[in-house]
Amino acid sequence: MRADLVVIGGGLIGLACAFEARRAGLGVLLLERDTCGRHASSASAGGVRSLNRDPAEIPLARAALPLWAGLSERLGADVGFAASGQVRVAEDEAALAALEARAARTRSAGWTHERMIGPNVLFERVPTLARHCLGALTVDDDGFADPLKAVHAYRRACLALGVDIREGVTVHAVSRADGQALEIVTDHGAIRAGSVANCAGAWGGRDWGGQDPGAKDQPSNSLPGEHIPIRASALQMI
Secondary structure (H helix, E strand, C coil), rough: CEEEEEEEECCCCHHHHHHHHCCCCEEEEEEECCCCCCHHHHHHEECCCCCCCCCHHHHHHHHHHHHHHCHHHHHCCCCEEEEEEEEEEEHHHHHHHHHHHHHHHHHCCCCCCCCCCHHHHHHHHHCCCCCCCEEEEECCCCCEEHHHHHHHHHHHHHHHHCCCCCCCCEEEEEEEEECCCEEEEEEEEEEEEEEEECHHHHHHCCCCCHHHHCCCCCCCCCCCCCCCCCCCCCCCCC
16 A cells, blocks of 8 residues: 555644645555544643743744634534633732743743733633732733544544545554665554654653663664654643
């Protein structure tokens, strides 16, 4: 079997990648070990956030916001996006100083989306906050979306465009075949592809050459010629 592009992973990133590649005219095969959106993509808080991003992430985060605003129309299904704004609250003087320094660094890099607000504006915006809070860093056009709705909308849109989605398929190895082609070995046989997109999330740093991904002190060669250091970090929300 052959495809122009094989996408490994059926979360939000993998589905979005497959959707855009198919719209560009590529023949796309998406492989998902479980079911699409089974892991983090459908169980996140749904934040669509450029607030307090690592500086390296700011350009991508800011470019994504208008895409989210028009995503329901683009996919033909509601993804639950709302531009509610987001705030990062300072509860003491040290936290306030840190946020002010952050805002100054962001402005010096040419970004104007983050701004400081004082306690009066903060309490108008979030009336239930404790009154000892001193202010906040905010981004007005940040917001949130519904993770499960977004995943299902992307999956349906991919299928409508002709993306070949195969769930319950595990990728074991990726290697160079003849010429520039790649061979993707799965538990359902081998596939040849012109390109591979690694969208496997927390598993994206595993060694597709066949080594135990849980073994310590080994190189993590995600795809031929690549090295992606990834570690899992589980967060809790109450």
